[in-house]
Amino acid sequence: MSRRVTIVDIAHAAGVSKSTVSLVLTGGGKVKAETAEAVRAAMRDLGYVYNRGAASLRNPRSRVVGMVINDLSNPFFAELAIGIERMLRGAGVVPFLANTGESLLRQAEVVRSMREHGAGGIILCPTADSDGREINALAGLGMPVVLAIRRVPGAKVSLVASDNRAGAAAATRHLLGLGHRRIGFIGGLSRMGVRQDRLAGVMEALAAAGVTPDRALSAEAPPTKDGGFDAMSALLDRAERPTAVVCFNDVVAIGAMLALTRRGLAPGDDVAVVGFDDTSEARHVSPALTTVSVGVGDLGERAAQMLLRQIASGSGAVETYIGEARLVVRQSCGPSRTIREVA
Amino acid sequence: MSRRVTIVDIAHAAGVSKSTVSLVLTGGGKVKAETAEAVRAAMRDLGYVYNRGAASLRNPRSRVVGMVINDLSNPFFAELAIGIERMLRGAGVVPFLANTGESLLRQAEVVRSMREHGAGGIILCPTADSDGREINALAGLGMPVVLAIRRVPGAKVSLVASDNRAGAAAATRHLLGLGHRRIGFIGGLSRMGVRQDRLAGVMEALAAAGVTPDRALSAEAPPTKDGGFDAMSALLDRAERPTAVVCFNDVVAIGAMLALTRRGLAPGDDVAVVGFDDTSEARHVSPALTTVSVGVGDLGERAAQMLLRQIASGSGAVETYIGEARLVVRQSCGPSRTIREVA
DNA sequence: CTCATAAATTGGAACGATCCACAAACATTG
């Protein structure tokens, strides 16, 4: 196997110096058009491949960033990753992607590995048990960091998330408007900031309507389908059942609907169910899930933009963007005076 | 901001030479335990970050590979990516991930970018219109390549895929066993190898049962929900409707079920529907979708293993793995003598 | 045609690691 082709080979073939080749590579200008063309021709002929590792050794301004996602198998986060990637590639930046699967250990490994590869910044969708100090330490070392979706208690870094409180409040007002009074909240773990915010939104709306919340109607559970199933089942075992539930997210909501069906209850008619996130599954389940859309693709793009800005400015200034959360009414809340979505 | 800390700084702090530091870094052995510990302590104290770019300049054995996925928003491919990633990280290899969104241009860009970053190999889930020559060119340059899920006509590289033909045949036999005779095939574009294989499986099973296939019952359409919706609608407009359809994949099947429902027909009772891939959505739609499982996570792991083997051996030997496809019977094919899945 | 200036090009020194051939320190043995 022949040696790798380097700029020196190109320089030789094109009859110029390696510096000139470097100039046309970096597009700095200052090189005559015909010389540049000759160089490019030589690169084509020899099958030259630019070595970014070598380049960033000398010039550490990096065109690579890391995106660390806690659960890629969740379409919500996959959509987020796609939004981030779209924006980054548009800006000529190459994203390293890693999936932590909610493991704090893997998150640490992955972040280290990205630093070793010279990532110029990191977009982090943190695991539920992330430590603010660790993230601050990372940012303190001069690494631009943007948290996405989930805030981390104590972390003083930039954040892109949705207005969970307002979204949950809107969902709750919708249920109140339909006549529901016994409204529960299920799914998510209490240490999750996102859950705290969404629960707070529900409580706020109940309070505003003068309804006294029943603490027994909110159940903690892993943010999975099984979690939703179990939590809903537990609530149904109680003497005083809820007539409606706001769920931590769509996955939990789907699990909850399954639990209802299993008991011969009709989601929407017997117990109203609202999800959160508006993943594509929400449209496809039956009955179609009323949910709160957070515009996840857009959030991803914003996170990417924010990171790029942060890298460009170099001033570790902390920014926060809270995206609007919009209620999407479908069929899972039974008869309604609002207009149903025309799918 | 202070200069980056390098092995020379570590060497100085630990009172050894940079060569020794390099030795403990690469774990080559030949260094006294206490010296190694002193070096490691210095690294901790100074907050040292290994510079892989510099390392792979001198020693090009790369610990990075690229994974190029055609559509991450499809949970099927997301699951594939997760399987690949799991195996690679287990082997200490860092995957670069990129999403091409079915764009051939982006695929080319992304592959180039990965080569520039020194990827030691690439797992490619090719766009539908990929050119075998281009892929052969890549492999010919000494880059280990493994195609996943989709074969590319003319490409002479390793492949990990599922037995689409057998899977489709099994699904068709299931429908035949339920008494269906007018069995259609919908979704996918005719240039897709995967579609050709699945369609061939259907035809094969029909022929084996002595049923003459009606060409008018197979409809081409983009492999999306809308594609499935439109294709199913078109078939329903025909005088002689199918009583059952095998769909290109689960997404198409869900679209087809939507089309049925829209016309007041009950999927499963009026027209049987079978999907392909067994994504998580298949379990959650109603009626739950009978589909063909290809074990996508496992396929991802196999692809990763195959690439690692190929990188290790260095011999561009071409391997092929065809995973088994298993019929999963649920509720979308109406009354059945087979035992329903106990969800 | 000459000189000043601008534009284009160039060689050599980095960047931060690994590799190699060799040297120093230590152990073993007759």
Add this chain to the structure above:
DNA sequence: CAATGTTTGTGGATCGTTCCAATTTATGAG
């Protein structure tokens, strides 16, 4: 204790690029 072998440890060259200061070449004004 000399001779020999075995661990450990070391300086310098090197990988492919960018940066810098310096040099050559082209352009324009008088």
